[in-house]
Amino acid sequence: MPPCDDRAVTLDDSPFVRACRGQDVPHTPVWFMRQAGRSLPEYRKVREGIAMLESCRRPDLVTEITLQPVRRHNVDAAVLYSDIVVPIAAAGVDLDIVPGTGPVVAAPIRTSADLQRLRPITADDVAFVAESVRLLVGELGKTPLIGFAGAPFTLASYLIEGGPSRTYTRTKAMMYGDPGLWHALLTRLSGITLAFLRTQIEAGVSAVQLFDSWAGALSEADYREFVMPHSREVLAGLANEGMPRIHFGVGTAVLLRAMGEAGADVVGVDWRTPLDAATKVIGPDRAVQGNLDPAVLFAPWEVVEREARRVLDQGRAAPGHVFNLGHGVLPDTDPEVLTRLVELVHTASSR
Numbered sequence: 001m002p003p004c005d006d007r008a009v010t011l012d013d014s015p016f017v018r019a020c021r022g023q024d025v026p027h028t029p030v031w032f033m034r035q036a037g038r039s040l041p042e043y044r045k046v047r048e049g050i051a052m053l054e055s056c057r058r059p060d061l062v063t064e065i066t067l068q069p070v071r072r073h074n075v076d077a078a079v080l081y082s083d084i085v086v087p088i089a090a091a092g093v094d095l096d097i098v099p100g101t102g103p104v105v106a107a108p109i110r111t112s113a114d115l116q117r118l119r120p121i122t123a124d125d126v127a128f129v130a131e132s133v134r135l136l137v138g139e140l141g142k143t144p145l146i147g148f149a150g151a152p153f154t155l156a157s158y159l160i161e162g163g164p165s166r167t168y169t170r171t172k173a174m175m176y177g178d179p180g181l182w183h184a185l186l187t188r189l190s191g192i193t194l195a196f197l198r199t200q201i202e203a204g205v206s207a208v209q210l211f212d213s214w215a216g217a218l219s220e221a222d223y224r225e226f227v228m229p230h231s232r233e234v235l236a237g238l239a240n241e242g243m244p245r246i247h248f249g250v251g252t253a254v255l256l257r258a259m260g261e262a263g264a265d266v267v268g269v270d271w272r273t274p275l276d277a278a279t280k281v282i283g284p285d286r287a288v289q290g291n292l293d294p295a296v297l298f299a300p301w302e303v304v305e306r307e308a309r310r311v312l313d314q315g316r317a318a319p320g321h322v323f324n325l326g327h328g329v330l331p332d333t334d335p336e337v338l339t340r341l342v343e344l345v346h347t348a349s350s351r
């Protein structure tokens with residue numbers, strides 16, 4: 001339950017939550033995946049000498065880092081500072097987040113014996129996340145907080161490969177070669193993901209995003225057979241919470257319909273698919289989020305403006321549109337361009 005009903009009413013009426021629900025909005029809401037993080041000098045300053053995972057476990061730091069982009073850019077939503085591997089570290093997996101590389105798992109999971117090292121989690125295992133959310137909800141006032149988790153496939157890819165991959169060779173080898181183990185692993189991961197998201201919801205987040213960042217490595221048929229049942233388990237498990245569920249992946253042009261069907265209220269779209277085309281395949285009953293190419297922010301402002309206006313135009317085809325980038329903010333992005341982009345989205349879309 002949210003801490004107080006008045007707050008719930010205000011947040012329900014926020015442009016972000018309303019756009020997720022396909023309701024009319026005073027302006028198109030905007031936030032950025034990875035809005036907290038290395039593009040901000042104030043982030044680099046507070047992170048000095050503190051490892052990424054450690055910073056995620058300190059509610060004071062989580063609160064400060066989550067608020068930084070809200071103060072600076074005037075975005076319509078905050079996104080919890082955490083990482084998709086936080087719950088699997090809490091589940092007992094020895095891993096680290098290596099700067100410039102990403103998550104690295106000390107002993108990858110490749111056999112059923114390995115799977116025993118991934119235990120289910122309870123709210124106590126991620127109590128620091130609940131505490132962070134409670135602190136943030138107190139600070140954020142009428143700005144909604146988005147909680148998130150990694151989807152079972154994307155988490156499995158890190159656990160099986162041992163780190164980031166371009167080809168997902170070992171992941172697919174297990175998927176095709178040992179479907180029993182594959183489904184056991186993804187079942188365990190969907191339970192962990194669900195527990196992690198429920199903890200955030202109980203502590204007061206206003207929406208959740210399920211990141212299946214690397215699902216675009218799959219064909220639609222394989223996605224439907226090997227992945228969708230597990231993501232559906234997570235998203236359907238949250239259906240009664242009554243809050244928007246956003247489902248996002250990169251390179252998912254052929255998966256957009258299935259990712260909506262998995263139980264999303266909002267489908268996140270990368271920059272490769274125009275939002276009007278995306279809406280045609282996703283259907284009229286789900287909102288979309290996206291999808292400016294994060295690399296466009298390195299071009300002259302005239303180009304940023306033209307592309308942002310195009311995204312806004314194409315987003316009008318959907319029942320609801322949450323403006324975002326097509327993937328996370330790149331670390332070298334000039335934060336002033338992000339601030340200016342928020343202003344542009346607000347003024348260009350205000351009605």
Ligand SMILES: Cc1c2[nH]c(c1CCC(=O)O)Cc1[nH]c(c(CCC(=O)O)c1C)Cc1[nH]c(c(CCC(=O)O)c1C)Cc1[nH]c(c(C)c1CCC(=O)O)C2
Pocket residue numbers: 032033034035036037038047052079080081082083084085097098099100101102103148211213328
């Ligand atoms: C695949 C994935 C990961 N983590 C995440 C995803 C899904 C989103 C996506 O598709 O990009 C999710 C994530 N990770 C982080 C957030 C914070 C909230 C936000 O979006 O502002 C979110 C939503 C913090 C972070 N997570 C990470 C950083 C950078 C590390 C640092 O600041 O030291 C941050 C701010 C580390 C991380 N963690 C991961 C990667 C690939 C990296 C980058 C490694 C690097 O380039 O250094 C795994």
